[in-house]
Amino acid sequence: MNMLMIWMLPIYFAGCVTSSFISKPGELHIVGSKNLTLSFDEFIKKFNKVYEDEAEYTRRFKIFRDNMRKIEKFTKEEKGTATYSITKFSDMEDKEYGRLLGYKKSPSKAQIARIEDIDVTDVPEEWDWRKKNAVTAVEDQLYCGSCWDFSAVGTVESQWAINKGQLIELSKQQLLDCDKLGNNCEGGNIYQAYEDIISMGGLEAEKDYPYLGVKSTCNFNDKRIKATISSYHNLTQDEQKIAAWVYRRGPVSIVLNDEALRYYQQGIIRPTPDNCSPDLLNHATLIVGFGVETEGEEKIPYWIVKNSWGIDWGEQGYFRIYRGDNSCGMAEYVSTAIV
Numbered sequence: 152m153n154m155l156m157i158w159m160l161p162i163y164f165a166g167c168v169t170s171s172f173i174s175k176p177g178e179l180h181i182v183g184s185k186n187l188t189l190s191f192d193e194f195i196k197k198f199n200k201v202y203e204d205e206a207e208y209t210r211r212f213k214i215f216r217d218n219m220r221k222i223e224k225f226t227k228e229e230k231g232t233a234t235y236s237i238t239k240f241s242d243m244e245d246k247e248y249g250r251l252l253g254y255k256k257s258p259s260k261a262q263i264a265r266i267e268d269i270d271v272t273d274v275p276e277e278w279d280w281r282k283k284n285a286v287t288a289v290e291d292q293l294y295c296g297s298c299w300d301f302s303a304v305g306t307v308e309s310q311w312a313i314n315k316g317q318l319i320e321l322s323k324q325q326l327l328d329c330d331k332l333g334n335n336c337e338g339g340n341i342y343q344a345y346e347d348i349i350s351m352g353g354l355e356a357e358k359d360y361p362y363l364g365v366k367s368t369c370n371f372n373d374k375r376i377k378a379t380i381s382s383y384h385n386l387t388q389d390e391q392k393i394a395a396w397v398y399r400r401g402p403v404s405i406v407l408n409d410e411a412l413r414y415y416q417q418g419i420i421r422p423t424p425d426n427c428s429p430d431l432l433n434h435a436t437l438i439v440g441f442g443v444e445t446e447g448e449e450k451i452p453y454w455i456v457k458n459s460w461g462i463d464w465g466e467q468g469y470f471r472i473y474r475g476d477n478s479c480g481m482a483e484y485v486s487t488a489i490v
């Protein structure tokens with residue numbers, strides 16, 4: 152086993168970070184070389200990290216230290232209720248972590264006309280499709296830039312449940328293996344994923360074509376298709392209208408800047424644009440609902456978003472992000488499959 156595999160594999164079979172790592176908004180107290188060393192050693196233990204030798208340990212510690220500085224910056228400048236701290240990604244360089252981020256913009260598809268005529272009357276303050284049995288369990292994309300896959304298939308799963316009455320975990324591996332438009336573990340595009348699903352005639356179930364996290368030989372069997380789509384829509388950037396669509400029609404795929412997610416623990420994300428530029432979009436996820444949290448006298452509106460990094464990340468695999476100001480660019484490209 153080479154050095155890369157020795158340290159990489161444990162990342163995805165780790166437990167949750169303990170509360171000793173979690174800081175309140177505006178607070179972070181892991182400072183000083185001694186505290187950092189203790190934190191790093193606890194991180195290694197909690198996430199079952201294995202490094203090949205002392206040189207690798209030293210290199211990873213330096214990366215960890217640099218990431219802690221970023222966490223301090225996010226914590227200090229957070230405008231919402233989110234807490235940021237050590238995660239399973241904290242010993243990864245930007246380039247390594249970037250392999251998990253698989254969204255690739257398709258200029259031609261991004262120009263598809265947006266649906267703007269959406270009725271915003273009678274939309275409730277809170278809505279959650281998880282409570283309506285219309286969202287499948289959180290999965291882990293592993294060391295593969297397949298967020299585009301999980302996001303696109305997630306809309307199909309939810310649309311099928313809402314419109315056909317069957318909640319089925321659908322195959323993501325099918326798209327990885329059988330894609331003809333250039334989507335793979337190096338990244339992909341949600342609109343192209345929809346087109347692939349249409350051209351193949353539908354998706355198999357996850358149990359029939361399970362996820363591996365690497366591209367393999369295409370074993371698609373159209374006799375095992377469990378769900379189909381007829382088309383897809385590009386939606387408005389107006390978040391009030393997006394909420395109305397989610398309420399009436401179901402979960403939607405979004406693309407955003409992941410930077411705040413890298414260190415996210417819990418709460419409502421509302422970073423500064425400098426910390427999470429809306430122009431640097433690299434990660435695809437799935438809005439499954441929305442709500443409002445009361446903080447003192449302030450009401451904070453948020454989106455409920457399903458990620459694909461496993462349940463040992465964030466709020467059991469989900470995160471909440473501020474609703475109303477295009478936080479991290481989440482309203483730039485919103486889409487959904489049509490069954």
